[in-house]
Amino acid sequence: MDIPRIFNITESAHRIHNPMTPDKLATLGAALRLEAGARVLDLGSGSGEMLCTWARDHGVAGTGVDLSQLFTEQARSRAVELGVAERVRFIHGDAAGFVAEAPVDVAACVGATWIGGGVAGTLELLARSLRPGGLFLIGEPYWRQLPPTEAVAQGCLARSLADFLTLPQLLASFGELGYDVVEMVLADQDGWDRYEAAKWLTMRRWLAANPDDELAGEVRAQLTSEPVRYATYTREYLGWGVFALMRR
Known part of the structure; x- marks a missing residue:
């Protein structure tokens, strides 16, 4: 049970597997007014930076x-490095269908809403773990500029223009599902750079150490094409944010 190996290779040096920076994660934690002892569930937790730093900074x-x-x-x-191993635990497993043993104060899925088949299904899944009045956190892409053609949308690695909404449309969609948007922290282009460009050095060093690996050709192709693709498409057209919601 694992994600495709290519992602373990390209993001092996990442602490945050989305365009949020450490400063943005800290801003989000402060904006949510987290209190010591609050319980957080993070489905699709990646390398654990959000949970670990919030445990250190807010006592969650x-x-x-x-x-x-x-x-x-x-x-x-x-x-262990941050001294919070007694307060947080990390489970290797499929987050789809995972429900906390006891109700939590914050239920999050930051950038992995495919686990519920999309935003609506993921919110339904998170609701099974959230106490009444608790906070949902959803991390989602949106169009910061609407691509002029389907080809441009596909250059952003979307299947089509319809894959994502604009920011106003995304916010409205949460309301249509019966949720109030109570906070948001949006990634910026610097955050995108840190997420995407950091992969390139990782790939180059991995290729130097693994020239005969079965994935060497795929990694080489990505390293050759990704800087121009990213700068042409994703950096200009795609936004990303974390949205705090409460059920109406």
Whole structure:
């Protein structure tokens, strides 16, 4: 049970597997007015940076679930490094269908809403773990500029223009599902750079160490094409944010 190996390779040096920076994660934690002892569930927790830093900075406790064995191991190591291993735990497993043993104060899925078949299904899944009046956190892409053609949308690695909404449309969609948007922290282009460009050095060093690996050709192709593709499409057209919601 694991994610495709290519992602474990290209993002092996990442602490955050989306365009949020450490400063943005800190801003989000402060904006949510987290209190010591609050319980957080993070489905698709990656390398655990959100849970670990919030445990350190705000005294929260929580559980993260992720399909990547590598990222889960990195999350456990990060918890030890930050001195919060007694307050957070990380489970290697499929977050789809995971329900906390006891109700939590914050239920999050930051950038992995495919686990519920989209935003609506993921919110339904998170609701099974959230106490009444608790906070949902959803991380989602949106169009910061509407691509002029389907080809441009596909250059952003979308299947089509219809894959994402504009920011006003995304916010409205939460209301249509019966949720109030009570906070949001949006990534910026610097955050995108740190997420995407950091992969390139990782790939180059991996290729130098693994020239005969079965994925060497795929990694080489990505390293050759990704800088121009990213600068042409994703950096200009795609936004990303974390949205705090409460059920109406």
